[in-house]
Amino acid sequence: MKFLKRLREKKKPLSTTEVGFSYSNQEVLRDVSLTLKEGEMVAIIGKSGSGKSTFLKLIAGIISEKHTGKIKIFGKNKFFNKNKLGFVPQEFSMIPDLSILDNIKIAGLTLGVSEKTAIKKANELMSMLKLNEDVNKKPNQLSGGQKVRLNIILSILHDPKILILDEPFVGLDFLNRRLLWHFLESMRKKKKSVILTSHLLTETQEHVTRLIILKDGQVFFSGNLEKLKTKLKMNYIYELRFTHLSKENIEKIKKYSAYKDLKILDSYERYLMFGLNTERERTNLIKFLEKLNLKFNEVSFREPNLDEIFLKA
Amino acid sequence: MKTQARRFYGYLKKDTMLLYKRKKYLYLFILLPLIIASLFLFALNSKDYNIDVGICDFDKTDISRGAYSQLNGFNPIILPKDNCIEIVKSEIRLGKLDLGLIIPNGFANNIKNLEQSRMQIYYDNTDIAFSNLISWKVDQAMVPFKRQIINNLNKELSNKVSSVRDGIDVIMEISSISSFANDKIETADSELQKIEEMETEFLVNPIWTDKIPVYEEGLKKDAGIVYVFPILAIFIILMLSSTSIIYDKNTNFLTRVKSSASPISYILAKTIFFTALVLVQFLIMLILFMLNGASYTLPITGLIQLILFVGIIDTLLGFIIGLIANNEGIAILFSLMISFPLMLVSGIFFPTQSLPKIVQWVGEILPLHYQINASKAVLLFGQTISNTWIWFALGLFIIVVWLIRKE
Numbered sequence: 001m002k003f004l005k006r007l008r009e010k011k012k013p014l015s016t017t018e019v020g021f022s023y024s025n026q027e028v029l030r031d032v033s034l035t036l037k038e039g040e041m042v043a044i045i046g047k048s049g050s051g052k053s054t055f056l057k058l059i060a061g062i063i064s065e066k067h068t069g070k071i072k073i074f075g076k077n078k079f080f081n082k083n084k085l086g087f088v089p090q091e092f093s094m095i096p097d098l099s100i101l102d103n104i105k106i107a108g109l110t111l112g113v114s115e116k117t118a119i120k121k122a123n124e125l126m127s128m129l130k131l132n133e134d135v136n137k138k139p140n141q142l143s144g145g146q147k148v149r150l151n152i153i154l155s156i157l158h159d160p161k162i163l164i165l166d167e168p169f170v171g172l173d174f175l176n177r178r179l180l181w182h183f184l185e186s187m188r189k190k191k192k193s194v195i196l197t198s199h200l201l202t203e204t205q206e207h208v209t210r211l212i213i214l215k216d217g218q219v220f221f222s223g224n225l226e227k228l229k230t231k232l233k234m235n236y237i238y239e240l241r242f243t244h245l246s247k248e249n250i251e252k253i254k255k256y257s258a259y260k261d262l263k264i265l266d267s268y269e270r271y272l273m274f275g276l277n278t279e280r281e282r283t284n285l286i287k288f289l290e291k292l293n294l295k296f297n298e299v300s301f302r303e304p305n306l307d308e309i310f311l312k313a
Numbered sequence: 314m315k316t317q318a319r320r321f322y323g324y325l326k327k328d329t330m331l332l333y334k335r336k337k338y339l340y341l342f343i344l345l346p347l348i349i350a351s352l353f354l355f356a357l358n359s360k361d362y363n364i365d366v367g368i369c370d371f372d373k374t375d376i377s378r379g380a381y382s383q384l385n386g387f388n389p390i391i392l393p394k395d396n397c398i399e400i401v402k403s404e405i406r407l408g409k410l411d412l413g414l415i416i417p418n419g420f421a422n423n424i425k426n427l428e429q430s431r432m433q434i435y436y437d438n439t440d441i442a443f444s445n446l447i448s449w450k451v452d453q454a455m456v457p458f459k460r461q462i463i464n465n466l467n468k469e470l471s472n473k474v475s476s477v478r479d480g481i482d483v484i485m486e487i488s489s490i491s492s493f494a495n496d497k498i499e500t501a502d503s504e505l506q507k508i509e510e511m512e513t514e515f516l517v518n519p520i521w522t523d524k525i526p527v528y529e530e531g532l533k534k535d536a537g538i539v540y541v542f543p544i545l546a547i548f549i550i551l552m553l554s555s556t557s558i559i560y561d562k563n564t565n566f567l568t569r570v571k572s573s574a575s576p577i578s579y580i581l582a583k584t585i586f587f588t589a590l591v592l593v594q595f596l597i598m599l600i601l602f603m604l605n606g607a608s609y610t611l612p613i614t615g616l617i618q619l620i621l622f623v624g625i626i627d628t629l630l631g632f633i634i635g636l637i638a639n640n641e642g643i644a645i646l647f648s649l650m651i652s653f654p655l656m657l658v659s660g661i662f663f664p665t666q667s668l669p670k671i672v673q674w675v676g677e678i679l680p681l682h683y684q685i686n687a688s689k690a691v692l693l694f695g696q697t698i699s700n701t702w703i704w705f706a707l708g709l710f711i712i713v714v715w716l717i718r719k720e
Contacts, residue, residue: 061571061572064719093568095566096564109319109322109323110324110573111320111573112574154569
C-alpha cells in the first residue's frame with residue numbers, strides 16, 4: 001500500500017500538505033494544501049498580503065526559512081527536485097551590464113544546462129514569445145513587455161516540468177497579456193504544470209483550469225468559477241444608480257442586506273452594487289427600495305465576473 | 314555532477330565577465346595596489362608609546378638601574394642574567410617583548426671615569442612602523458638619564474675647578490713654595506689633566522646605544538609586503554565582494570540562484586573568484602617590491618595557504634557585509650568602517666605600541682593581525698602556517714549560507 005501511495009505521489013508534479021509559515025510572529029500561511037496535476041494551470045488569487053507570493057516562494061525555495069507541512073515535487077522533497085521547477089520572479093532577474101545573449105548563457109549555466117542548449121532553448125522560447133530583438137542588446141534597452149518576456153525565458157531555459165510565475169502580467173498591455181496567456185496554454189498542452197498568481201481575475205478565469213483563493217493565509221476556495229459562484233451564493237450582479245440617497249437610507253439598505261444575506265459589493269455616492277443569488281432576491285430588493293420611496297435606475301443585472309465574485313470572497 | 318560543474322562554471326564566468334564590463338571596478342582593482350603600495354614606501358611617524366623592554370643588567374649597579382628605571386614611556390622587565398641576550402632575542406621574535414636593553418658589565422665604572430658607556434638595544438626590524446622610529450624613541454627615552462649624568466658631571470667639574478682655584482689661591486698668598494703648596498699644585502695639576510683628557514664623546518653623549526635588529530638587516534625592506542598585502546586585500550576584497558553580493562541582490566540573480574540550486578556552489582564559486590583576485594593583487598605587489606630590491610623565500614605550500622587564508626576570509630567577510638547592507642553605498646561604507654581601523658591597528662601606519670592596551674588587544678583578535686603574522690611567517694621566513702583559520706572560515710561560511718537563506 002505504501003508503495004502504491006509513493007508511486008501516486010511521484011506522479012504528482014507538486015503537492016503541498018498543510019504548509020504553514022510565520023514571519024516575525026505573524027502567521028502568513030496556515031495549513032495550505034494543494035495538488036498540481038500534470039498539464040494543469042492553476043491561479044492563486046487573493047488580496048495583497050494574503051500570502052500568495054509567499055506560498056510560491058516557499059515552493060521555489062526562495063524563502064528558505066523553516067515552514068510547517070510538506071512541499072513535494074514529484075513525490076520528493078523540493079530540495080532534491082528543484083531542477084524540475086522554473087520560477088519566474090515578479091521582479092526582473094537579469095544582469096543589466098551583460099547583453100541578452102550573455103544573460104541567456106549565464107542563466108542557462110545557473111540552471112544547469114550548457115550554453116549551447118540554453119541558446120537553442122532561448123531561440124525557441126523567443127520565437128514563441130515573439131521576442132525578436134538583437135541578442136547583443138542589453139536588457140535595459142528592451143521595453144517593459146519585452147523585459148517581462150525575457151524574464152520568463154531566462155527562468156525556464158532548463159525546460160522545467162513545473163512553471164511557477166509570480167504576478168507575470170504586471171505592467172503588460174492587453175496584447176502582451178494575450179501573448180503570454182497563449183504561451184502558457186501551449187506550455188500546458190506540452191504537459192507542463194503551471195501555477196501563477198495574478199490580480200487580473202477576469203482574464204485569469206478564462207484561461208486557468210482551477211482557481212485557488214487564499215484568504216488570510218488559508219485556502220478559502222479551490223475549484224472552477226461555477227463552483228465558486230455556488231459556494232458564494234452569488235449568481236448575479238445587480239447595479240443601481242439612485243436619484244438621491246441619504247445616509248439614513250444607506251443605513252437602512254445595509255441593515256436589509258445583512259438581514260437577507262445580500263452582499264453590497266461596491267458603493268460610491270449614489271451608486272450601489274449588490275451580489276445576489278436568485279432573481280427573487282432582486283424582486284424583493286426592489287420592493288424594499290420602493291417602500292423607502294427611493295428613485296433609481298437599474299444599471300445592470302447580469303452574471304458576475306471573477307473580480308466581482310472576488311469582492312464577495 | 315555535470316550540472317553542478319556547469320553551475321559552478323556559470324557563476325565564475327558571470328563574475329569574470331562583470332569585472333571586464335564594469336570598467337570602474339577593473340581600474341580600481343589594478344590601480345589601487347599600485348598606488349597604495351607606492352605610497353607605502355614613504356616613512357611614517359608616531360606619538361606616545363607603551364613599550365615592554367626586557368632588561369639584561371650585567372652591571373647591577375645603582376647607575377645601571379638608574380639607566381632603565383627612568384626610561385620615558387617604557388615598561389622595563391628585568392630578566393635573569395643567565396642566557397639573557399638569547400632570551401631577549403627570542404621573546405622579541407615571539408612578539409612578547411618590544412625591545413631588549415643590554416647593559417654590559419663596567420657600564421657604571423665608565424661613567425664614573427667620565428668615559429662613554431655603551432648599551433645594546435635589540436628590536437624587531439620586521440615590525441615596520443616601530444623599527445623606523447626605534448633610534449629616535451630610545452634616545453628620547455634616555456634623555457632624563459643622560460641629563461642627570463651631565464648634571465653630575467657639571468657638579469664634579471665645578472668641584473674640580475674649585476679645587477684648582479684653591480691651589481692657585483694658596484700660591485698667590487704664599488711667597489715661598491712650601492711642601493704643602495707643592496702638594497696643592499700637584500693635585501690641581503692632576504685634576505686639570507683629567508679635565509684636559511676628558512673624552513669629547515662622553516661630553517657629547519655619555520651613553521651610546523647600539524641598535525641591533527633581531528633579524529637580518531635586509532629583512533626590513535622585504536617586510537613591507539607583509540603588511541601591505543593583507544591590508545590591501547582586506548580593503549579591496551571587502552568592497553568588491555560585498556558590492557558583488559549587492560549587485561546580485563539588486564539584479565535578482567540571487568533569487569535565480571535560490572530558486573535553481575542550493576547557495577553553496579554559488580558561494581564557493583564567488584569565493585574562488587575573489588581569492589583569484591587576491592592572488593593577482595599579491596603578484597602585482599610582489600613584483601613591485603622585488604623591483605625595489607626585496608627578496609623573498611617563496612615556499613609554494615606556504616604561499617597557497619597564505620593566499621587561501623587571506624582570500625577566503627576577506628571574501629566571506631565581504632559577503633556578510635553585502636548580505637547585511639541594503640545597497641552598494643552602504644556596503645562600501647561598511648567595508649571602509651572595518652578595513653580602516655584594522656589598518657590602523659595593524660602596525661604599519663602607527664606602531665601598535667603607541668596604541669592603548671585595549672586597542673592593541675582588539676587588534677590582536679582581528680583577522681588582519683593573523684594575516685600579517687602569516688605573511689611574515691611565509692614570505693620572510695619561508696614557513697608554512699597553521700590551518701586553524703579554516704575553522705574560522707567555516708564559521709563565516711555557515712553565517713553566509715544562513716544569511717543567504719534568510720535573505
